[in-house]
Amino acid sequence: MGQRRETCDERADRLWVELMHEARTVLTAVQLLLAFLLAVVFTPAYGRLNDTDRLLYLVCVLCGAAAMAALTGPVALHRLVTGLELKPEAVAWASRLVAVGLALLLGMTSLGLLVVLRQITGAAPAVVLDATLVLWCVACWIAPALVLRHRHRARPGAPSSATGDRLAARRRG
DSSP: OOOOOOHHHHHHHHHHHHHHHHHHHHHHHHHHHHHHHHHHHTSSSHTOOOOHHHHHHHHHHHHHHHHHHHHHHHHHHHHHHHHHOOOHHHHHHHHHHHHHHHHHHHHHHHHHHHHHHHOOOOOHHHHHHHHHHHHHHHHEEEEEEHHHHHHHHSSSTTTHHHHHHHHHHHHOO
């Protein structure tokens, strides 16, 4: 299989577009969940939550707001550095922000589900079910990438990753 033949700028542009598509997808999920979470405090059911569930709910909402900030961060970054010829660095920073946003989305989802499950099943079963969800998300989000990265490294003559390229360039310079 041949490698892409693109300049550093072309690669940065392509990676930026791909990252923005990914961020748009996950940001929609965060916006929907956060909107529902923000409405919950105005319902009678919220008044029936105990102190533990209210604390879990509070942390859940804060994770949602932080996820929204992390996932919209790349847009602000792009606006603030456009024209400064910093696209490769902006892509790297934006990628980190999206990764943080995904982690916060997982926190928001698992905490929100934990509050709901505690109402349905009680505390102990809720924790088991919620932990199962977290493991499932990790399996879906991380395991396939780890398998592919391992297979990629095992191939003879496989090109290094973008991060590896940057680290190698820093070592040489």
